[in-house]
Amino acid sequence: MRIDVNAFLGRYPFRDVPGGSPTALLRNMDRVGIDVAWISNLSAIFWRDPAQGNDVLYQTHLREPRLHPVPAVHPGLGHWREALQRAAEEGAPCVRADPGYYGIAPDGPELRELAAACGEARLPLELAVRLEDGRQRHPNDSAPELAPWHIRSLLRSDPRAKLLVTHADKDFIEQVHFGSTPAESERVLWDICWIWGPPEDHLELLLGTVGLARFTFGTGMLLRLPENSVAKLDLLDLSPEQRSRLESGNLQAFLTR
């Protein structure tokens, strides 16, 4: 079972990206052997109320059970607790927030309150360090990236908060992991989409230093080619058991802990 925790439906405002429909996403998944994808609404990240894009995710899941909704919750808006409640009722595996695009502090009081509420609801909070390479962003795309101290701060803000962090590179992950206690580190799971393979071998290194249990499969499609994360795994010398943990086992353990 290969689960992609980092996939998108919808449109990107800064360039024309093909394949934003459920049909296209399923076609991509079949092409590279992804069984299940956790889907966020890419268009809605940029809306004033990103939770308005959640209904389409719930409806898509009813039609296509392989696509699991990752609803957005904007903790700066008055109805955010209802959006979180709805996510839990709909069986969403986690919720997401994009504070850089919401214009709120990534480790400010709203995010801390959301992280705590997610912890209480036993729902991980998904956060993307970035959506695109900073060197290529549109001149009007000025939302700040997450920094390692934001993640450290959220982990410390509530002992129940669990974070699923996507699009992080080696340095970012190391600064969070080695800047946190073992108990804090156990409450964060990293997707592999932005971690370099050979010849720098960042992923191989991190699996050894940070630990294989802390990583899970994610692609960033449709903004990124899903082939990349599969290629990263194929370039590692993994046992079938290790590969299975990276493809879904670690995620299942993270959700049930």
Place this chain on the structure above:
Amino acid sequence: MTLIDVHAHFFHPAGPRADWAERNASRLQAGEKIGITCHVASILGSWGRTSPVYFPSPDDASAGNLALLALQRDHPERIRGYACVNPNFTEHALEEIDRCIAAGMLGIKLAASRRADDPLLDPIAEAARRHKVPILQHIWQHRRKDWPGQEASDAVELVTLARRHPEVAFILAHIGGGGDWLHSLHAVRNVPNIFVDLSGSGVDGGMLEACIDQVGVTRLLWGADITLDTGWAKLRHLEQILRDEQLDAIRWRNAAGIFPRLPTRG
């Protein structure tokens, strides 16, 4: 099946990295898995240890080239080199090109020591024409400002140089290496002596389709640069969207057309 990586790098003991041998071994080992039959590579001087990466001193450029020639001798079927030169030192650059090509290198690597449209690049391009070798030009895809540590060129500046030297093949480096790749593709679309290498850490959805649409499969070259996983991802994606002969063109045939004496086993 032949697969040429037209944009590879190796390290050497005179650089700052203690893990230089490990990284070189990793590239070759991953290359085996991917099926790379030839890494066409450069070493950028001392990689910053005794002169800046993108402004290598003449001594460092020579030392890097010597290290690459040694790798080429150790792996005669697997590794070929670009002579890396700094165009600010014209006499040294021309001597270095002559020496390296005579020793079996296949091309010239220009990093970011001088803008691509600068007249100082003309004697380098003339040497490329004389030796019938291509120039791999480091490019910042749509440079909207100066970036620290380099005097980066963008595609528009490379186009100016390419138009001054229509008999020379130029390779626009790492279309996936950061920046606005669509800007570059528009710029080089109608310049037949500019080839686009697909390397770089970027694996943007839609980028490969745009390369095919704007430049065409006959001017695309496969490469990885410093992330072989992204190179392999792009190759796998191309396998899904191209016919066999189109894929072969990008895997190696286009490269074989511009590099002399390229080892191929098609």
